[in-house]
Amino acid sequence: MSSPPTTKGSVISKVLVLGLDGALQAGFLARASGTCFSYSLYTSLGIGIGVTRFEHRGFVDITLQLWSLPHHEQWQRTIASFTKGRSATVLVVRPDEVARIPEIVSILERPDGEPVTIVQVGQEPVDETKTAIITDVFARSVLTHNNASIPDVLMCLGDLIMDSVQRQRIDMFLIPPEDCPAAIPERDFESGLLNSEVEVQAIRSLATSLGLECDDDECFIPLAKGSAVVNLWTASVKFYPILCEMCENKCTRKSSICIVSTHNGWSRGDLGEKALLTMAKIYALSTGDLPKDVVSQLNASASCAKFRASSEYDSTAVQEVLSALGYRPYESRWTLLDEAMKRVLVGKLSADAYDTLNRLLQKALTRCTH
Known part of the structure; x- marks a missing residue:
């Protein structure tokens, strides 16, 4: 392994949780995340999101965003849009589902190059047939860990994220069923309309760790063609195009950007599903890991047919800025x-x-x- 860093750092990574049984994936999510998980997208897409934090090998604090995605053939394209920006993938299967791993990972572009960990819920031995299936899909050898635990899986994920050498094999953890029982999310009827003060503090802490500025109510995220402002209490997103700053019209446009239109769903623990959603929006905007429809909204909001360069700015400089941002003058179309x-x-x-x-x-x- 590479030499450890001299100073302690922090890492935030997105990890997919895939399988054939949403309840089994939910059980893994609940055990891995403790009380910090959300099912705000469960009713519509069957998606669950969990957050877990741990110290990795004593040198770095790792925060994992665990995205449990369902296996639905009719939703394949929609679900695939949520796989972007991942650092690793966990497959949660029962012993009789190992043979269907090629089907499970078909949602990924290149399974053979994917940092993957497999969790088999059940102690049934992994025979040569199963090993051959896994090796054929991922083009790597398989190392089996018997009587493993979910913390073992999380530590392995940390190794995959921090050290590329670990990606040269597939670690397969055999976990007792009682340590990863299937779970059905419970509806939380007490979630309020606004994030709580404790949740806002946690959201602000995440934003600060990403190098973003916040005031008491909002988080400010610089983008290529303007600035996004996320309300820490309501999770609403506004976009202010840079075009307006150079325009003689003083309309000062601000567009609402819809990333997830609903915050109703299931949540557990100190962080409600709306707080997790707020964090997800801030993280996605700051890293650029956005769905195509959101990118389209931002691009549409960044353009304006009524734009006229302000006399306060040098026209040549304005054109250079607009060109650098990807705008084309009307005459050139x-x-x-x-x-x-x-x-x-x-x-x-x-x-x-x-x-x-x-x-x-x-x-x-x-x-x-x-």
């Missing part, structure tokens, strides 16, 4: 005729059709200018 000519050149549109389109556009332009 392809016109309809440009697109038509491209099709003519590749044989997808006849020259006669192009001439007809050109005449129609010229007539329309003449009407508009008279």
